[in-house]
Amino acid sequence: MNGRGNLVALGTIAHREVIRILRIWGQTLMPPAITMTLYFIIFGTLIGRRIGEMHGFSYMQYITPGLVMMSIITNSYGNMTSSFFGAKFGRYIEEMLVSPMPPWVILCGYLSGAMLRGLTVGTLVLGISLLFTHLQMHHIAITLLTAILTSIVFALAGFINAVFARKFDDIAIIPTFVLTPLTYLGGVFYSVDMLPSPWRQISHANPILYMVSAFREGMLGIGDIALLPSFAVMLGFVALLGATCIMLLRRGVGMRN
Amino acid sequence: MTQAPALVLRNLCKTYPNGVEALKDVSLEISAGDLFALLGPNGAGKSTLIGIVSSLVNGTGGDAEVFGISIHKHRSAAMAMIGIVPQEINLNQFEKPLDICVQQAGFYGIRRSVAQERAERYLRELKLWDKAELPARTLSGGMKRRLMIARSMMNEPRLLILDEPTAGVDIEIRRSMWKFVRAINRAGTTVILTTHYLEEAENLCRNIAIIDHGRIIENTDMRSLLMQLDMETFVMDCQADLEALPEVDEIQFRRIDKRSFEADLPCSLDLNRLFASLTAAGITVKSMRNKTNRLEELFMRLTGDTETMA
Numbered sequence A: 001m002n003g004r005g006n007l008v009a010l011g012t013i014a015h016r017e018v019i020r021i022l023r024i025w026g027q028t029l030m031p032p033a034i035t036m037t038l039y040f041i042i043f044g045t046l047i048g049r050r051i052g053e054m055h056g057f058s059y060m061q062y063i064t065p066g067l068v069m070m071s072i073i074t075n076s077y078g079n080m081t082s083s084f085f086g087a088k089f090g091r092y093i094e095e096m097l098v099s100p101m102p103p104w105v106i107l108c109g110y111l112s113g114a115m116l117r118g119l120t121v122g123t124l125v126l127g128i129s130l131l132f133t134h135l136q137m138h139h140i141a142i143t144l145l146t147a148i149l150t151s152i153v154f155a156l157a158g159f160i161n162a163v164f165a166r167k168f169d170d171i172a173i174i175p176t177f178v179l180t181p182l183t184y185l186g187g188v189f190y191s192v193d194m195l196p197s198p199w200r201q202i203s204h205a206n207p208i209l210y211m212v213s214a215f216r217e218g219m220l221g222i223g224d225i226a227l228l229p230s231f232a233v234m235l236g237f238v239a240l241l242g243a244t245c246i247m248l249l250r251r252g253v254g255m256r257n
Numbered sequence B: 001m002t003q004a005p006a007l008v009l010r011n012l013c014k015t016y017p018n019g020v021e022a023l024k025d026v027s028l029e030i031s032a033g034d035l036f037a038l039l040g041p042n043g044a045g046k047s048t049l050i051g052i053v054s055s056l057v058n059g060t061g062g063d064a065e066v067f068g069i070s071i072h073k074h075r076s077a078a079m080a081m082i083g084i085v086p087q088e089i090n091l092n093q094f095e096k097p098l099d100i101c102v103q104q105a106g107f108y109g110i111r112r113s114v115a116q117e118r119a120e121r122y123l124r125e126l127k128l129w130d131k132a133e134l135p136a137r138t139l140s141g142g143m144k145r146r147l148m149i150a151r152s153m154m155n156e157p158r159l160l161i162l163d164e165p166t167a168g169v170d171i172e173i174r175r176s177m178w179k180f181v182r183a184i185n186r187a188g189t190t191v192i193l194t195t196h197y198l199e200e201a202e203n204l205c206r207n208i209a210i211i212d213h214g215r216i217i218e219n220t221d222m223r224s225l226l227m228q229l230d231m232e233t234f235v236m237d238c239q240a241d242l243e244a245l246p247e248v249d250e251i252q253f254r255r256i257d258k259r260s261f262e263a264d265l266p267c268s269l270d271l272n273r274l275f276a277s278l279t280a281a282g283i284t285v286k287s288m289r290n291k292t293n294r295l296e297e298l299f300m301r302l303t304g305d306t307e308t309m310a
């Protein structure tokens, strides 16, 4: 297939993903909006009022970037796992496997779907936060770039999860036992500077910390970690996970007998 | 330049992780324009063979060429020429036939406007146009199978492979599928279909390979095969215990037990010859019946195994 053919194919997968996200919006867009609204009400308004300022911002303002990141992470990952595993489970992944599409087209197609959902929900949550507080945008490029890279990292991670999954339980385990804890411990609700040693040091092994920090830096101008190491971590994960995904697709792991 | 064969298989092997050797060194050549049957009992390795060609199964050895292009060295170019109708339904049950077809074209890099038009044409040809906007899960089994055929035509393949397309489909739909297959073959598409019905191969195909236990045991044209099949087998029960069976040029006798035996003879031979030889040998036949299952017979003859078609 030539370059234009590849683009048509990529667009086809992306189109199918958009239709899927919209068709089951009650599972894809609605729940995160509701959950995050509850977070804003409980942590932001009710509890946050008693917490006072964090680095010169109200607690509500402080956690907003964290909650947006949390939405992007969960939804990018969740979209990839459910959509790609669904295709495996329903066997219609074969439609793509028998086609001339090269692995990168399949990956990028699914990636665009996952990013679309992750970033849409992220934007939705940002919009909801405006009902509770006012926000500023310290550095829009850093904010956007962090959001995009984070979405890619977790979409790719979700892809690997879906490749190895054999039943629906397998795509629920990692989010529950790995993703959620790492996100909660990744500075969504607090600054790691508040942690005592050695927890502060240990937290630095958590990649999500770097992403949340860079995102908060972009929005509010404050972060736990310098930008350079944060972006290095993100780009490193994109390269590592991306190469792994392509290798898995090429070998047909979990897809071909 | 002579045209490359539609499909060449060279020493294909497949051992599944559980140790099952599904293909054992399969080599085969199918010419361009052919309507080819791959016949074999369940578990013979048909789907595995097709899976390797259509890149759904990773082979463990050998290579395949589609119109001269290696599926390993130039996967993308080879796949662009193949259409595949799998044995198991693999439709997204929530999607609609029209979307499924247009999407499939998209996976081959075909522009949406072209895809729309083709989808309509093939859905109409396969009598599915009135279902084009219904979710696939609401279609009947036969319709789903036809939808998979329409889907496989979206890239207008030069080689169409159908894996047991008519298994479990009623007679009328089977006939209409045969008609469709004949028509596209006449229009120039090479067609390979697998089946475990000899009648289907006989009705439809010009050339045939027979596969059993992962090996090609016969590869010939339909006519020669049917000629081979032109034998009848009779089972005879005798009045008294058998001693020696007679020896006649055109008839083969096989003892089954003390009082019964089988005789193979060409259909053209008259039965009086058989009875004359039996009378001469002093054998009195009490009853006799025709062993009719031709395919079973065929396999028995080719493999020396009567269990395969059970």
Ligand SMILES: Nc1ncnc2c1ncn2[C@@H]1O[C@H](COP(=O)(O)OP(=O)(O)O)[C@@H](O)[C@H]1O
Pocket (backbone or CB within 6 Å): A257, B016, B017, B018, B020, B021, B022, B040, B041, B042, B043, B044, B045, B046, B047, B048, B049
């Ligand atoms: N995914 C699989 N894992 C293990 N063994 C398999 C798998 N698929 C098929 N087989 C085995 O390989 C052999 C050939 O199967 P198959 O190609 O489906 O035959 P056919 O299509 O002729 O019925 C059978 O013994 C079958 O049990």
Ligand SMILES: [Mg+2]
Pocket (backbone or CB within 6 Å): B043, B046, B047, B048, B087, B163, B164
């Ligand atoms: Mg089969």
